[in-house]
Amino acid sequence: MNASDAIRRSFIFSSLDEEQLAKVLTITREKKFHKDEIIMQEGEKGDSMYLVVEGEVGVSKSLTMKFGDNDFRQTEKVLTSFKPEDHVIFGEMALIGQDSRSASIIARTDCLFLGISRGDFIKLIEADSNLGMKILMKLSELLINRLKQSSQDIIRLTTALSIALNK
């Protein structure tokens, strides 16, 4: 996949026309990561979003788990992994405001990313508010989908907890 395709197929840019896609391409920067390199560290401040052009990445989140009486350990829970054909973006919350990364992203193979910084993104959408609106509509849709997924997870976990406590 090349940079232009990676943008075109990414959900938040999927409603843009050719001219608008070309404008987005001008603010992207290629960034390479080696296998096992940490791309994003959970909790760190970030000001860029990324999309995968080549390679495979893993997403993980830290959790406190109980292993025995008074034995609580911080464990790393690997959530999932993504390839370019998943057309996933990372760190998109950073486009809207100063963001603490909500998960860690690690390169599972050598990777090529496209990065977009918040500063460049804001300049772009302020210069072309029609373009900005199309991206923000899709970004809102993406966030809503994630929020619904989270709500379902909360209900599932609450139910499981209720069962565990009543055993």
Add this chain to the structure above:
Amino acid sequence: MNASDAIRRSFIFSSLDEEQLAKVLTITREKKFHKDEIIMQEGEKGDSMYLVVEGEVGVSKSLTMKFGDNDFRQTEKVLTSFKPEDHVIFGEMALIGQDSRSASIIARTDCLFLGISRGDFIKLIEADSNLGMKILMKLSELLINRLKQSSQDIIRLTTALSIALNK
């Protein structure tokens, strides 16, 4: 509080200037609810968002809880309640796309709401994309804050579940 103040103080409209606030006001519709009336039913399709101008509302979500062996019951969990001075909006996800309501909202007192339908909202932001962008930036910020809250809830619940299972 009057309709104009309710809009002005609502987070997603907080970056608009006077002229833009006036435009938003033209697409709002007043809606009254009596005490104990259901304003929104969890799971139902909806195409409007609301903000509270007068009265108090309660938010609840249904959960499956275990009360004994093979005794699972669907219970209603009251999450919280809101007054006009909380400047809270409901059903804002419906502005972006067809939405199943994620919680139920009930009138705890007689209430006056302002409603904005998706159709009117889309027309408004397409006619004035600068206005649209300002609202969508704030909406994204709101969704991101909720998503972070949900993530913390998931971590807390996962931790609690791990402790309960290892007792």
